[in-house]
Amino acid sequence: MSPHELGLAEAARAIRARTLSPVALVEALLARVDALDARVQAWARLDREGALAAARASEAEVARGVLRGPLHGVPFGAKDIVYTAGLATEAGSRVMAGFVPQWDATSVARLKDAGAILLGKTHTTEFATYDPAPTRNPWNLACTPGGSSSGSAASVAARMVPLALGTQTIGSNVRPASYCGLVGLKATFGRISTRGVMPLAYTQDHVGLMARSVEDIALALGVTAGHDPADPSSARAPVPDYLAALTRRRPPRLGLVREYFLEHATDEVARVTAQAVDRLARAGAVVEEAKLPPSFAAVHAAANLIMRSDVASIHAELHARKADLYRPTIRSAIELGMLVPGDLYVRALRIRRQFRRELAPTLERFDALLTPTTPAPAPEGMATGDPRFQVPWSLSGFPSITVPCGLSGSGLPLGLQLVSGLFTEPALLAAAAWCEDVLGPGPAPRV
Amino acid sequence: MDRDGRRAEYAAGLRAEATRRFGAARADALAQAIEDTAGFMADVAAFPVDPDEAPAFYAEPAP
Numbered sequence: 001m002s003p004h005e006l007g008l009a010e011a012a013r014a015i016r017a018r019t020l021s022p023v024a025l026v027e028a029l030l031a032r033v034d035a036l037d038a039r040v041q042a043w044a045r046l047d048r049e050g051a052l053a054a055a056r057a058s059e060a061e062v063a064r065g066v067l068r069g070p071l072h073g074v075p076f077g078a079k080d081i082v083y084t085a086g087l088a089t090e091a092g093s094r095v096m097a098g099f100v101p102q103w104d105a106t107s108v109a110r111l112k113d114a115g116a117i118l119l120g121k122t123h124t125t126e127f128a129t130y131d132p133a134p135t136r137n138p139w140n141l142a143c144t145p146g147g148s149s150s151g152s153a154a155s156v157a158a159r160m161v162p163l164a165l166g167t168q169t170i171g172s173n174v175r176p177a178s179y180c181g182l183v184g185l186k187a188t189f190g191r192i193s194t195r196g197v198m199p200l201a202y203t204q205d206h207v208g209l210m211a212r213s214v215e216d217i218a219l220a221l222g223v224t225a226g227h228d229p230a231d232p233s234s235a236r237a238p239v240p241d242y243l244a245a246l247t248r249r250r251p252p253r254l255g256l257v258r259e260y261f262l263e264h265a266t267d268e269v270a271r272v273t274a275q276a277v278d279r280l281a282r283a284g285a286v287v288e289e290a291k292l293p294p295s296f297a298a299v300h301a302a303a304n305l306i307m308r309s310d311v312a313s314i315h316a317e318l319h320a321r322k323a324d325l326y327r328p329t330i331r332s333a334i335e336l337g338m339l340v341p342g343d344l345y346v347r348a349l350r351i352r353r354q355f356r357r358e359l360a361p362t363l364e365r366f367d368a369l370l371t372p373t374t375p376a377p378a379p380e381g382m383a384t385g386d387p388r389f390q391v392p393w394s395l396s397g398f399p400s401i402t403v404p405c406g407l408s409g410s411g412l413p414l415g416l417q418l419v420s421g422l423f424t425e426p427a428l429l430a431a432a433a434w435c436e437d438v439l440g441p442g443p444a445p446r447v
Numbered sequence: 448m449d450r451d452g453r454r455a456e457y458a459a460g461l462r463a464e465a466t467r468r469f470g471a472a473r474a475d476a477l478a479q480a481i482e483d484t485a486g487f488m489a490d491v492a493a494f495p496v497d498p499d500e501a502p503a504f505y506a507e508p509a510p
Contacts, residue, residue, distance in 0.1 A: 203503065301490030308484060332480035335473070339464045340484065348491050349502030356503065 003028035005444075008074060008162040008216035015062060015073040022058040022073030022117070026051050029075055029119060033160045036447050039141055041134040042155035044080045046120035047087050051075060054117040071223060072115030077164040078108055079152050080121040081128050082207075083196035091198050092124045092133055094325040095318055105196025106228045107165055107207045114223040119161050122151030125384060128167055128200050129311070131327035132382040137180060139378070139412050139445040146176030147384030149208060153180040156210045158447050163220055166208040169200040169307060170394055171387020173208025174417060178402040179378035179385060181413030181442040183432070185209045185217045186390070188422050189397025190235035192221075193228035201310040202233065203349065204303065204394050213441060214403065214433040218242040221425065237423045245426035251283065252367035252431035254418075255290030261371040261389060272414050273372045276405040276439055283438045290369050293358030295351060300388060302348035302355075303395040309345045312337025356396045356422075363398065363421040367431040373415035377408040389417060399425050401432045404442030413442060450489050457492075458485035 003025045006014065014020035030048060037043055058073035078084055081091045083101035090096045108118065123133035125148035135150035137143040138158040145154040149166030153176035156164050166173040168186045177184020185208060192207040199205055209220045222242045228234040256277060262270050281287045312319075315334045323331060363369065375386050393400040399422070402415040416435060420428040448456070461481045465474040474481075 295494070298490055298494035301487040301494075304487045305484070305491055308487075328476075332477055335465065335469060335477060336461070336480045336484045338468070339461050340488065344488050344491050346502050347494075347496055350496045350500045351491065351494060353503035354497055354500045357500075 004032040004159045006162060007212050008071070009213070009219050011074045011162055012071055012219070016067060018062060022055040022062070023052065025073065026055040026075055026117065026119070029161055032158070036158050036160065040136055040138055040154050040158050040447065042122055042151040042158065042160060043077070044090065044092070044121045044123045044151065045088060047118055050087070051117050051119050058115065058117065067115065069114030069223070070219060071111060073117065074115070074163070075117045075119040075161050076111055077119050077122045077152060077155050077161045079149050079164070079166050080124045081167060081198040082108060082165055084108055084118060084121065087118070087121060089121065091128070092126045093327070095322050101196070103196065106193035106231065107224050108196070110224050110226070122149070122155050122164055124148050125150060126327045126330050127198065128169060128172055129333060130329040130384060132384055137378050138447045139181065140410070142380045143378040143412065144179065144382060144384050146179040146378060148172040149176050149210070150384065152210050153177055153182060153184070156180070156182055156212060157445055159444065162211060163216060164210045166210055167197055168206045168208045168390065168394055169204045170303060171390030173206070173210065174390050174400055174402045175374055175385060175387050177210045178373035178413065178415030178417070181404050181445065182210050182212060183214055183217050183401065183403055183436070185221065185401045186393065186399060187221060187225065187425055188235065188399045190233050191399070191423070191425070192224045193231040193234050195228055195231040199310070199314050201307040203306060203310070203352065206394065214429055214436050215243070215246060217401070218246055218429050235423070240426050242426060242429055245430045246433045249430055249434045249437070251285045252434055253286040253288070253365070254280065254431070255362065255366035255369045256287050257290050257292060257369050257371045259292055260296065264375050264388065265372050266376045268408055269372050269374070269376055269414060272406045272408070273416065276416055277370065280435060280438055287370070290362050290366065293355065293362070295355040295358050296392065298351045299355050299392045299395050302351040303391045305340055305344060305348045306352070306395070308333050308337035309340045310337070352395050355392070359396065359398070360421060363419070367427050368418035368420045371417045371419070373402040373417040377410065377412035377414055393419055398422060399428055401428055403432050403436050403439065405439050450493055453492060454485045454489040457488045458482055461485055
């Protein structure tokens, strides 16, 4: 197996065992980028020299028997709204052209502290909204990889890097992960610090993880999760051993949500979902129908109003000086957000909490709720697809993960989305790993 | 007032305010965004929020 094909945990194990050189791994990934990225356009910028220097240092440390942490010598990518010290962070926007942070986002710092090596910055839609990045889907270059974490998804799918940081405020991590055949996690709100991530909506912003297996996600979550006193939204809940949770695999109790999700899915997605659910049930999963609470009816409107109001507040000063530099969709969101009445904004935040409260008893009955991840496979063109199946979990903060479950007739990946209660990632990851065992790992695209 | 009526009322208000703040040309460019946002506002306004429900901001209790 070529080094670029190794997943995160595989590469980390090989480096620890001294069967893989961090320098050889970085060189293999850079060669992969050089071979493919003119077509895929996953990377906004690479840090070739920095990554190679870090790899040489990692290699020297391995030779001395020193391992910085569980990701020693393994590269990762970071979405270009995530601060990286000394490396430009431009958010896919002319507004931020040339901006170079002087410090790392907490998520980046924690990965580096664990020994990981930053390979570069991945393309994002402008400020993580809807104005598209140039990135194409490695499964079909005519299609979007989804967004807003477009380059993060495409880079991991194209085997240019084994792990990438994305973000999700509406549907920006789990959806592109599914469109590209990956495992993608949006953990509980507050589980991974958002300090150093350009904000979009204070109460809905999440750092996301994208990799090619549930084990890789569990490994990365263990490194990135935890309280950050510099982030007022950061949770104080202790960080459990997520990898240990994967050793307790058993057939899960799954709550299949038919209403809304299967109603809005294409016939093909509904059929592939039904086939996957049938395989899970035959393998021993207990699958029962789960009902949504009344407040679900208002979650999409609430999430969109909150996002508009927050983005208006966040961008007010920049908009006053540079309105013409914004692309159309983000500019419209900012300007409409300035006009949303305060009473409706607060009402939307009350709906957020009511939905959390009303769904909690249903979540307690199951290890995870189960839905298709997207209504359809990745669409052709530049528009980044439909995020509606992620919106309820971005609004409420419940953790969600996608695992590959098959291919569409056009050869594009489809996923199953699992959702669980606040801070129940161990059970969620165990259920996802069990589903992954039954359904098989996602195949690699032929770029 | 039904949802469509409320939505139309919100859209008219948003358009007037957009014209005042950003000018008529910019308000025209925002026409679709105004319609979308008016729809979200109508849905949020129409939902019967529990009167005891407080807004959720940052801090949520850990388990």
